[in-house]
Amino acid sequence: MLTDVSARLSPGPAPSGSAAKRPYDDAPDCASAFARLAELSEGPERDLIRDELVQSWLPMAYRIAGRFRDRGESVEDLRQVAALGLVKAVDRFDPVRGAFESYAVPTITGEIKRHFRDRMWALRVPRRVQELRNKVRVARRELSQLPGSPEPTTAEIAAHAGLSEDEVGDGMEAMESFSTLSLDAELSSGEDGYSLADTLGAADSTFDTVVDREAAKRGLSRLPERERAILYMRFFEGMTQNRIADQLGISQMHVSRLITNSCARVRAEALDDEARRQAPEGPTQTT
Structure with missing residues (x-):
């Protein structure tokens, strides 16, 4: 869009009334054109005068853009931003409030500064x-x-x-x-050089384990003592179901059923607790 605006508003011949110059050579005398623009309603004649005014003042906009060179933005892009600021100044200017340049210069300068603040x-x-x-x-x-x-x-x-x-x-x-600096940029020139990406941390999978243990703690505390002992032997001591069965004097199938049922109860309690924490509070009753 900026390119289209800059191309359409490329410098062209100034209006016939711009022979008398202001203190700057790029500040033409367009008072009569602005007065005429303020009188016209939307239509071809107003669009023509508006475009002529923009073309006449475009060199001044380019001069202002030149003040911001060497700040990380190309001169061409700065000129495009200045051209947009000039269009805004022409559209908003009220001839009864003074000279156009007094309004256009801060408007164009502000547009360029906003470009640096928001885009750069x-x-x-x-x-x-x-x-x-x-x-x-x-x-x-x-x-x-x-x-x-x-x-x-x-x-x-x-x-x-x-x-x-x-x-x-x-x-x-x-x-x-x-x-910004690329994540692949080398931070050391030695043989053991490393990139910025090498210094970034990664998510620790053990955090999930901590969360799961805390979520299961309440449900485990509600299990019968024998079922807690079976889960401890199976998941913390690494004992097989056959060995647990021999130690408790029950069948391996019974151990398997107890483990399955105990895990299901703990999981259900953890999910219920999470659902209660996330549920919105009901309206406060007043008397």
Whole structure:
């Protein structure tokens, strides 16, 4: 969509009334065209004047976009965003409130800044932290602009930007959030190098065992003592059903039935407990 807008609004000849220039060469005098635009209702004539105004002011939008170069976004994309901001400015401008450039410049600049805030961050961070990042970046640049200047310390940046050292730390961390590192990127140049993916943890399967034991604890406590002993011998001591049967003086088939029935009862109680925990509370009765 941005490409279509930029192509349709490519610079073209300015309206006949734009001969007189403002302080900037890319700020034509279109007061009469804006006045005429405000008088017209939707239709072909209004669309024509609107497009001519956009074309006339597009160089100014491109100049504003150029201020944001070298910040990780291509100039072409910045110009497309600036063109959209210019279209919004033309559509919303009220000629009785002053000069168009006084309204268009902050509108276009704000559109570009929103683009950086909403589209360019690899990780979503709070707006407060984004603002800290910008203050830290500007302070570092100003402190390092002299040739041979050493890298400023956190304390120097904090004093220059009027921030605390903790805020500078947050801003420095946010500077790393603007771009991402591949999980396959090597973190060590030695023979035993490893990637970022190698440092990530994995889910511990024993957590499920802990959860299952806690869920079964209540049901096990309600079983008869002999059935608890059979389950303990079978699942904790690893005894076979035949060995359990010999030790208790009963048949192996009886041991099998007891294990099956006991497990079913424990499972049913665990499911009932879970259902009760997840059930919504009923309305509170009042008297």
